Amino acid sequence: xxxxxxxxxxxxxxxxxxxxxxxxxxxxxxxxxxxxxxxxxxxxxxxxxxxxxxxxxxxxxxxxxxxxxxxxxxxxxxxxxxxxxxxxxxxxxxxxxxxxxxxxxxxxxxxxxxxxxxxxxxxxxxxxxxxx
Numbered sequence: 001x002x003x004x005x006x007x008x009x010x011x012x013x014x015x016x017x018x019x020x021x022x023x024x025x026x027x028x029x030x031x032x033x034x035x036x037x038x039x040x041x042x043x044x045x046x047x048x049x050x051x052x053x054x055x056x057x058x059x060x061x062x063x064x065x066x067x068x069x070x071x072x073x074x075x076x077x078x079x080x081x082x083x084x085x086x087x088x089x090x091x092x093x094x095x096x097x098x099x100x101x102x103x104x105x106x107x108x109x110x111x112x113x114x115x116x117x118x119x120x121x122x123x124x125x126x127x128x129x130x131x132x
Contacts, residue, residue, distance in 0.1 A: 004048075008034065021045035032056050032076070044068040055079055055099070067091035067111075078102050078122075090114035101125055 005028040013034040021042025028051045036057040044065035051074040059080040067088025069075075075092070076099040083104045090111035097120040105126040112121070 004028070006030070010034070016040055016043070018042040024048060027051070029053070039063055039066075041065065047071065050074070050094075052076070062086055064088060070094060073097070073117075075099070085109050085111060087111055093117060096120070098122070107131065 004025045006023065006026055007030045010033040013031070013036060016036065016039065018040045020040065023046060025048050026046050027048050029046065029049055030053040032053045033056040036059055039054070039059060039062060041063045044063045045068070047068055047070065049069050049072050052069065052072055053076045055076045055078040057080050059077070059082055061084065062082060064086050065088050066086050067090060070091050071094055072092055073094050074097045075095060078099050078101040080103050083106055085105065087109065091114065093114055094117055095115045096117050098115065098118055099122045101122050102125045105123060105128055107130040108123065108128060
């Protein structure tokens with residue numbers, strides 16, 4: 001079986017083309033340690049992703065439909081500036097590892113109830129004031 005990976009860590013990438021959404025068979029995506037501030041909405045088309053690493057960037061918000069990545073098992077978004085997890089993330093029932101340390105999250109949304117497979121949930125060093 002062929003696995004398709006995109007590894008662009010530590011390349012100082014500051015912007016992703018909306019064309020990234022055309023990589024429909026992409027399974028592993030590591031965009032860590034770049035200068036990304038946003039993720040294009042088209043990123044939500046990468047429905048074959050099983051592992052996504054967006055850590056160590058400057059991302060302030062995630063695409064509203066990021067929950068379309070329902071096959072994603074490992075999601076690392078540590079060390080960014082995300083304040084809100086989109087409600088669509090409740091569809092990510094295959095998550096086993098979710099890392100959101102060192103962001104600006106203000107609440108843990110009720111969407112985490114849908115993460116029935118999560119065995120490792122990390123959200124330390126945020127600004128969490130409410131758990132829904």
